Amino acid sequence: IEEYGQAQVSYNLTNYKITPLHVLFEETCKEAERLGARVTGSELVGLIPLAAMLETGRYFLEKQGKSPGVPEDELIHIAVKSLGLNELSKFEPQKKIIEYQFQEKHGKLAKLPLHKFADELSLDSPTPGGGSTAALAGTLGAALCAMVANLTYGNKKYPDVWEEMKNLACQAQQLKDKLLQLIEQDSEAFNKVMAAFRLPQKTKEEQEAKAKAIEQATKEATLVPLEVMEVSLQAMELAKIAAEGGNVNAISDVGVGTFMDYAAVEGAFLNVKINLPGIQDEKFKADTLAKAEKLVAQARGLKEEIQALVYQKISNKEK
Amino acid sequence: IEEYGQAQVSYNLTNYKITPLHVLFEETCKEAERLGARVTGSELVGLIPLAAMLETGRYFLEKQGKSPGVPEDELIHIAVKSLGLNELSKFEPQKKIIEYQFQEKHGKLAKLPLHKFADELSLDSPTPGGGSTAALAGTLGAALCAMVANLTYGNKKYPDVWEEMKNLACQAQQLKDKLLQLIEQDSEAFNKVMAAFRLPQKTKEEQEAKAKAIEQATKEATLVPLEVMEVSLQAMELAKIAAEGGNVNAISDVGVGTFMDYAAVEGAFLNVKINLPGIQDEKFKADTLAKAEKLVAQARGLKEEIQALVYQKISNKEK
Structure with missing residues (x-):
């Protein structure tokens, strides 16, 4: 040219x-x-x-x-x-x-500044509430896991785990982004339940349509926190790898991340449990509760394991 | 006119x-x-x-x-x-x-959108890290407590606790704002430690000044998470009142808030512990550790108590 x-x-x-x-x-x-x-x-x-x-x-x-x-x-x-x-x-x-x-990359809630999200949370409006907060906790846990993996990758003290930490960081980024979306989805699901309850119910047709809409929306409002539990548990599994082989100077960050993931699983579990009684479909209820109980039990075990590992490594540093 | x-x-x-x-x-x-x-x-x-x-x-x-x-x-x-x-x-x-x-009302971190804070957290830069995340968890816990109190105040089912819930909401707002500031303070304290370690140490005077600066900065980096523990524990105490008398429809939000406060106390405790070995002043170390251990023990007990209460109220709803 x-x-x-x-x-x-x-x-x-x-x-x-x-x-x-x-x-x-x-x-x-x-x-x-x-x-x-x-x-x-x-x-x-x-x-x-x-x-x-x-x-x-x-x-x-x-x-x-x-x-x-x-x-x-x-x-x-x-x-x-x-x-x-x-x-x-x-x-x-x-x-x-x-x-x-x-589509916009980030939802309305994810775009709020921290102080504004906390303010919105503190008001008596129904969303955002505990469900979105649990997803946010998981987001932060996954982010801390990525941080520790990144602080290990390329560090000359840990050449044996570079490859593992590289993959860990990439996976944790994905979980973080997924949980960030779930912050939004939880509030949306809750708003749909509220909308279903506001449907008219004068005629028999309206009553049936309303009952169906409530059932459908409540199921969704249960499946979103169930997914928060699943993804946050995955983040805990990554945190365990970070606790085992990651940069020991960042061991407290692994610990904080684990507590965040744990709070996410426990918090989302409460949201599953509180929604179940509103559902008619007994099979769905039993299946969902069984899944959720399994996930929360795993998270509790994993939290104890990682916590012990973190304390042990901090004690070793003290010597 | x-x-x-x-x-x-x-x-x-x-x-x-x-x-x-x-x-x-x-x-x-x-x-x-x-x-x-x-x-x-x-x-x-x-x-x-x-x-x-x-x-x-x-x-x-x-x-x-x-x-x-x-x-x-x-x-x-x-x-x-x-x-x-x-x-x-x-x-x-x-x-x-x-x-x-x-002064600006909100610090740099508090003004970040959620997605941006999570992104910053996931990078290998030292701040923000686990300390600020613990303070954020406490912020969210206090906010949820305020939300539940606000959902109870003025609700016709709970006239007996209106006064109590009004005070609860006001107190929780204060704790929330305090913890929001601590998000910033933790990162600032950590940056000061890093700065102290970068001081020159060629002459004897420089060496002494550097040692003093490191000691001072590390103490501060220990006192900030100790304060996060204290304030988050206060938020848990408010959550207990909300669990006992608050709107039962928001009981899962009390539960999530409690897990957030709990994660804040445990997470900040790890940050206290990891900083202590870097301090020379033995009396300061012993005092701080004793205080922190007392706070974490209280938080663990309170978490169990509130969790039991929350589960009990959710079961009652199921009936």
Whole structure:
């Protein structure tokens, strides 16, 4: 392109799973170098799937010896910087990433500042309430687990567990994002129950429709905290790995994370239990209660295990 | 004032503790009514202490039969609306309230959206970490306690405990705000320890100054989580009152709040313990550990007590 005194290489990328963005970019860099030139930047025409950007971000972080188990925003930032996507025109994730076109990345509650969320919680409005708070506790527990894994990965004292901690950080990020969504889902499910109770019930048809709507909404309001229990328990399982092999200087963070996950499971369990009596479907009730009781028992055991491990490691530090 | 076709009454208020704002306003309204006129609004010239605004907000909420145990922002909003402070010119709390001139109401972390706080937590940067998370857990526990008290106050099923729940909500709001500040303080204390470790140590004077700075900073980094323990335990004591007499429909929220407070105490305890070995002052270490162990033991007992009460009330609902 004479105007810029630069050469341009164009590709039509049809499947990023076959040709990942970073492979394409690195090959272009190599080829340019062979010709004595340098790649100064790149531009994306059209839209790109989120997963392609995340994969690229992880690739470049690992190439720099850094943990790829970082938040989505950070992965996108790294991908943009590494590919030089801002060099020719500004890369705006909101406009360029397919998934961001269809739905807002974060819900209303997740976007509230901490102080505002606490204020909203303290008011007598029904949402947000304990259910969303339990999901938030799980979010924080998973985040702390990712933090400890990231503080271990790349640390020269722990080369044997780098690979394990890298995976741990990536998994914990996923659980964190899932639980962040559940904060929203719990409040939405609760609002649906309230809406069902406000339906008219003058005619027989209306009464039947209302009963059905209440049943359906109450089931959903039970399944959301059940999922919070499941995902928070998974976060505890990751915390156990972090307690066993993670950076001992961050052992108190593993401990706090475990207590947060534990509070999430116990808190969500209460939300399952309080909703069950409102459901007619006896099989659903029995199945859900059995699942929830199993999860809470596992969480209690795991909490004791990790707590003992954390105390032991803190005592060793004292010596 | 001919221009507006209105009369104006001016006061010089020197001590709001002797003449509260709302008394002055209500007396003016009465006097106006006696003369066949109506107070259309008011204007504040100069600055006002925060406490005067909060007191006014609480007064008008109670007058409307609503709980005064709401967040600071809401109290100010009610005071402004009730006094008609926006009628003549816009009342901007940031410019009119004395305390808001000297310091920002919320710290950097408290202003982060939930998703951003979780992202920051998950990175390998040292702050925010487990200490701030423990304080956040306590914040949420206190907020849930306020919520349950507010859901009980004014509810026709619980007239006997209205007074108690009103006080409970107000106290829980205070604990919530205190813990919100401790989120910030914990990260600041940790950063000071890091800064002390980075001090130069070439000369003997430098070495001594550095050792002193580390000792001082580590003590502070121990006292902050100790305070998180104390305040979160107070929140648990309030949760017990809410579990005993509060709205039974919100019993799961009391339970979640208790687990959050409990996680806060246990989590902060780990932060006390991990900092102690870095301190030289043996008396300080022994005293602090003794205090912390007492607090954690109390929290464990209280958690069991409240948990049993919550389960019992949920079972009663099932029948």
